[in-house]
Amino acid sequence: MNKKLSVDEILQMNQDYQFFTWTPQKSSLERIAVAGGKGCYFWDFDGNKYLDAGSQLVNLNIGFQDERVVNAIKAQADELCYIAPSYATEIRGRLAKKIITDCAPGMGKVLFTLGGTDANEYALRIAQGYTGRYKVFSQYMSYHGSTYGSSTLNGQAARGNMDPGIAGFVHFLGPWWRDHGLKFETEEEYTEFLLKMLERQMIQENPDKISCLVTETMQGGGGVIEMPKGYLKGIRDLCDKYGILMVCDEVMVGFGRTGKWFTYQHYDGVMPDMITFAKGSTCGYTPFGGVIVSKKIAKYYDDVALPAGLTYNSHPICCATALATIGVYEEDNLLKNSEERGKELLAGLIELDKKHKSVANPRGKGLHTALDLVGGAATGAAHEKLKNMYIDKGVIPYILPPRIVLSPPLIITKEEVQKILEVTDEVLTFADTLV
The missing domain is CATH 3.40.640.10 (Type I PLP-dependent aspartate aminotransferase-like (Major domain))
Incomplete structure (x- = not known):
């Protein structure tokens, strides 16, 4: 029977023996070691839970582990x-x-x-x-x-x-x-x-x-x-x-x-x-x-x-x-839920655009939405800071610089949409200081 690995051992084994795509390989030790997931959430081995606001690569429409x-x-x-x-x-x-x-x-x-x-x-x-x-x-x-x-x-x-x-x-x-x-x-x-x-x-x-x-x-x-x-x-x-x-x-x-x-x-x-x-x-x-x-x-x-x-x-x-x-x-009538929750998410992004100078062009259709970062908030260095702020607050968007993409699973609830918007509001408050 294989012995249970520590988080550090999991990260190091991945670093040493496999390639990660679209990234320099030395950055892999900065990754989250994922222990499991259910619904719109996944968690690491330390018990930190993350709301997946990007459906991984905009593909996990029905959420984890249905x-x-x-x-x-x-x-x-x-x-x-x-x-x-x-x-x-x-x-x-x-x-x-x-x-x-x-x-x-x-x-x-x-x-x-x-x-x-x-x-x-x-x-x-x-x-x-x-x-x-x-x-x-x-x-x-x-x-x-x-x-x-x-x-x-x-x-x-x-x-x-x-x-x-x-x-x-x-x-x-x-x-x-x-x-x-x-x-x-x-x-x-x-x-x-x-x-x-x-x-x-x-x-x-x-x-x-x-x-x-x-x-x-x-x-x-x-x-x-x-x-x-x-x-x-x-x-x-x-x-x-x-x-x-x-x-x-x-x-x-x-x-x-x-x-x-x-x-x-x-x-x-x-x-x-x-x-x-x-x-x-x-x-x-x-x-x-x-x-x-x-x-x-x-x-x-x-x-x-x-x-x-x-x-x-x-x-x-x-x-x-x-x-x-x-x-x-x-x-589960997920096409309808995508349409309805998407309207709520886009409406919230439009309000955030009015409030924050670091973003522009709120847009979307269904549960595929985005905001453009502008000025100093659109740089590579700012991107890393904003991404880490989201992680610290337990939300993982699909960030494609210079924009924030919010495309959560189609099973998402009204309450979870509001959580995404609240965390995004907090992140953009910091982003405003970079403009």
Whole structure:
């Protein structure tokens, strides 16, 4: 039997033998050693309890350790841990039917993957195979993953060591530019400008060469930015005009995060050709993602080999996790709770914006909200201080400098929303001294 490790031993073992992502490795000893979690909270080995205001990586929608999902994982493990993707199983069939009929009605079929990055990779392969074209459009400031193809798809300057990327990937002006000196009288005028610029760029790039346009339905890592009125419908119309497939990246905001199964469902006249998803489908209980395709794409691949294959795609335990997770959303009416608690959270952020000079631009949809830090509060040094203040007060937001992202689990209560707002108020009072 293994002896129980001390907190220091746990931290040191992690420091010595595994990599942490997106960070210099020497910082790992500053981390929290997590002992457990339940609902919206997790705790360390010293008994300190933290309210998770960021749903970990904006994925833990149903909170920690929901017994219904845990039991579904155990039951599937007892029945069948693994069978190759080429075999038909009950759990695969039930999950695929559930997603197509209830979560994304009107679509055709679904390919299951291991997460969001590979879902986006396969969407590109499917699009290029279907259209016979090679170019791909995506927005500046978008985020779609960390593998080579998805990193090239990303529209952010900080792509790590992935440049120069893959030939044929083209980035276009996205809605984040409204914060970079461009002024418009109305939202409709702004949308018209963006769409005119996009069409001009499509023409210059030769539309007959463009396989697909990939867009987040609400920007996540690039700023938590809701698409302006009419924008996604305009993209749909341009894609139809030039025979380009429209791919909606719903990895972060799918499965109830904004109050609908998928965020594109908020907008009339927007039916994607493909939808990619991951985070909220299993809420991190097991690795999972997928690509949902339209009926016309599904029909095309009836007679053409699908250019996809992973040893662990449609893994039985992951499929059981996803089906049970969807059941939790339905049983607990979490899409409605996301909408209602999200309105309360955003209203509170608007009031904090009026009160504090260190923040600006309160925004959000459902339980996906953010505030921008400004001036001296937006520096790297300030970020560390603000993060530590949150930790000391028992709340963990999802901080993406220069902004604070508040995207708690969809199970959150009114009282827990108020606690997040109260702690944020205290943190911003200190942030005001840095401006």
